[in-house]
Amino acid sequence: MAEWYQVKAHIISQKGHCHAGHKVGDQFIIGDVVPTGMCAWAFYTLFPFVSPLQSGGFFPWEKDPDKTTVACPDAENPVVFELRRIKK
Numbered sequence: 001m002a003e004w005y006q007v008k009a010h011i012i013s014q015k016g017h018c019h020a021g022h023k024v025g026d027q028f029i030i031g032d033v034v035p036t037g038m039c040a041w042a043f044y045t046l047f048p049f050v051s052p053l054q055s056g057g058f059f060p061w062e063k064d065p066d067k068t069t070v071a072c073p074d075a076e077n078p079v080v081f082e083l084r085r086i087k088k
Contacts, residue, residue, distance in 0.1 A: 002056050005055075006031075007083055007086065008028070009038075009050075010025075010084065011024050011079055013080035015078055018077055020038075030046065030083070041073055045071075070083060
């Protein structure tokens, strides 16, 4: 069985007013349910990118195979997350 990794979501940019109150520096460990305090809209946007990182996959457009960057769906008030695979 392949190794399973945790993924940390770290907010690296936030413009406008986030209605969930997220701000630069906030961090969450992503599993298969919405982490306490995380906007559900952001979680559902991030999850398709979290799953490959959890299972050892990567994104060919990223220089670092252990991370990717994803923005929440609010185009007028974007919150940008860096997703990083946590290696033991």
